Amino acid sequence: MSERTPAMPTDSPPNGFLWGAATSAYQIEGSPLADGAGPSIWHRFAHTPGRVLNDDTGDIACDHYSRWREDVALMASLGLNAYRFSVAWARILPEGTGRVNQAGLDFYRHLVDALLEQGIEPMLTLYHWDLPEALDARGGWASDASPGWFADYAQILYRALGDRVRLWITLNEPWVITAGGYLYGDLAPGHCNPRESAIVAHNLLRAHAAASASGRAEGIERIGLAVNLEPQDPASDSPEDQDAAARRDAFINRWFLDPVFFGRYPAQMQTIFGTDWPDFSASELDALRAPPDFVGVNYYSRSVVRADPTAQPVGARRVRQDTRPHTAMDWEVHPQGLTDILVWIQGRYGNPPVYITENGAAFEDPQPVAGRLRDRERLAYLRSHLRAASRALRRGVDLRGYFAWSLLDNFEWSYGYAKRFGLVRVDPVDRQRLIKDSGRFYRDAIRRYGGGR
Numbered sequence: 419m420s421e422r423t424p425a426m427p428t429d430s431p432p433n434g435f436l437w438g439a440a441t442s443a444y445q446i447e448g449s450p451l452a453d454g455a456g457p458s459i460w461h462r463f464a465h466t467p468g469r470v471l472n473d474d475t476g477d478i479a480c481d482h483y484s485r486w487r488e489d490v491a492l493m494a495s496l497g498l499n500a501y502r503f504s505v506a507w508a509r510i511l512p513e514g515t516g517r518v519n520q521a522g523l524d525f526y527r528h529l530v531d532a533l534l535e536q537g538i539e540p541m542l543t544l545y546h547w548d549l550p551e552a553l554d555a556r557g558g559w560a561s562d563a564s565p566g567w568f569a570d571y572a573q574i575l576y577r578a579l580g581d582r583v584r585l586w587i588t589l590n591e592p593w594v595i596t597a598g599g600y601l602y603g604d605l606a607p608g609h610c611n612p613r614e615s616a617i618v619a620h621n622l623l624r625a626h627a628a629a630s631a632s633g634r635a636e637g638i639e640r641i642g643l644a645v646n647l648e649p650q651d652p653a654s655d656s657p658e659d660q661d662a663a664a665r666r667d668a669f670i671n672r673w674f675l676d677p678v679f680f681g682r683y684p685a686q687m688q689t690i691f692g693t694d695w696p697d698f699s700a701s702e703l704d705a706l707r708a709p710p711d712f713v714g715v716n717y718y719s720r721s722v723v724r725a726d727p728t729a730q731p732v733g734a735r736r737v738r739q740d741t742r743p744h745t746a747m748d749w750e751v752h753p754q755g756l757t758d759i760l761v762w763i764q765g766r767y768g769n770p771p772v773y774i775t776e777n778g779a780a781f782e783d784p785q786p787v788a789g790r791l792r793d794r795e796r797l798a799y800l801r802s803h804l805r806a807a808s809r810a811l812r813r814g815v816d817l818r819g820y821f822a823w824s825l826l827d828n829f830e831w832s833y834g835y836a837k838r839f840g841l842v843r844v845d846p847v848d849r850q851r852l853i854k855d856s857g858r859f860y861r862d863a864i865r866r867y868g869g870g871r
């Protein structure tokens with residue numbers, strides 16, 4: 419099969435299937451303080467020496483804030499019929515609450531209108547990690563007031579864009595927000611405090627429920643939650659490794675989905691956090707129950723897990739599969755894990771509608787030659803994972819769309835610009851866009867199997 423022939427599933431996805439790409443505000447926009455916007459925790463974090471590789475910042479990023487018209491045209495040239503993006507909260511509410519910055523609302527309204535003119539369905543993420551700095555100064559997600567702040571912000575956007583945007587996501591990856599920002603400290607705001615992290619996770623769940631309720635009140639019908647999911651395969655059939663994999667499964671995959679679907683935390687959370695786990699009342703737990711209208715699945719890889727009492731707080735660690743291919747993030751390439759996790763959702767949570775809201779890979783790209791960039795590894799990753807998604811469809815998973823991560827090479831958080839996930843190259847000097855071979859493959863696959871725009 420040649421690289422150009424999209425080796426896609428034999429059976430086409432259902433009618434209305436979305437073929438998209440995903441980005442987030444701080445990673446692509448640049449101009450973080452333009453037109454009245456306030457600073458976010460990522461603006462502060464990236465400007466703190468030593469926090470981001472090479473001290474890179476999102477001050478320019480992909481310059482999408484200026485180039486958004488060009489980027490919508492690029493999406494149309496790829497044949498996308500959907501685009502997932504996030505709104506920078508501090509562009510809308512520079513102080514996080516109170517005064518609304520009309521220029522911020524105008525930016526996103528123009529973007530949405532341009533997408534719709536091209537027949538591209540917008541999927542709007544309300545929060546993709548960039549909390550307004552002013553709210554972090556008031557306790558951030560650890561504050562009991564944070565769910566109310568978030569619901570008020572969401573309501574402003576529902577009222578401004580609810581007549582144009584049909585697909586909404588409250589939070590992107592509450593697990594990463596919690597673990598990266600408050601447990602391990604490698605992401606903004608850079609805290610390392612287990613008890614605080616458990617409170618933050620609880621407030622994020624309260625915030626999802628509050629923003630879902632305020633969306634219902636505004637007549638919004640499709641509100642989802644995007645979660646990073648990662649199958650946890652035990653390294654051996656020993657009870658110790660089986661238990662370790664079960665703990666890490668609860669910690670990563672069920673910490674947030676069980677509460678929103680069942681109104682309870684996984685039993686292992688008490689074991690993992692010990693005395694740092696708060697004593698939540700029955701009513702506090704029941705209030706977390708807010709089943710999403712769809713689950714956004716962000717899938718990249720799986721983990722093979724071995725018990726390790728020194729690897730806290732879970733007592734488990736990943737075992738690198740040295741004989742298997744890995745991406746530039748050192749994540750194993752394991753497409754079967756996508757099928758497995760989609761079937762797992764189907765069985766555990768009652769076959770809810772699902773979108774793959776992120777799937778992609780960073781690799782060391784070759785330099786372009788004669789206007790062509792041959793990113794063979796990323797193309798192969800994309801092909802194998804589209805096939806994996808097709809296997810899930812054949813198993814009856816209610817899969818409604820696929821969003822490649824990412825449309826553009828962009829700011830990869832604490833890695834800065836050193837890791838590139840884009841289907842489209844962004845030149846580090848002049849930000850010129852160049853569609854890579856993986857982007858061409860995706861375009862051909864959409865032409866061949868998509869319903870078209």
Ligand SMILES: OC[C@@H]1[C@@H](O)[C@H](O)[C@@H](O)c2nc(CNc3ccccc3)cn21
Nearest residue numbers: 442590591594646716718776823830839
């Ligand atoms: O790392 C690639 C992307 C990132 O650019 C997105 O903003 C974010 O939504 C995202 N989530 C994951 C998967 N989960 C993850 C796990 C541990 C640390 C960081 C991310 C990968 N990615």
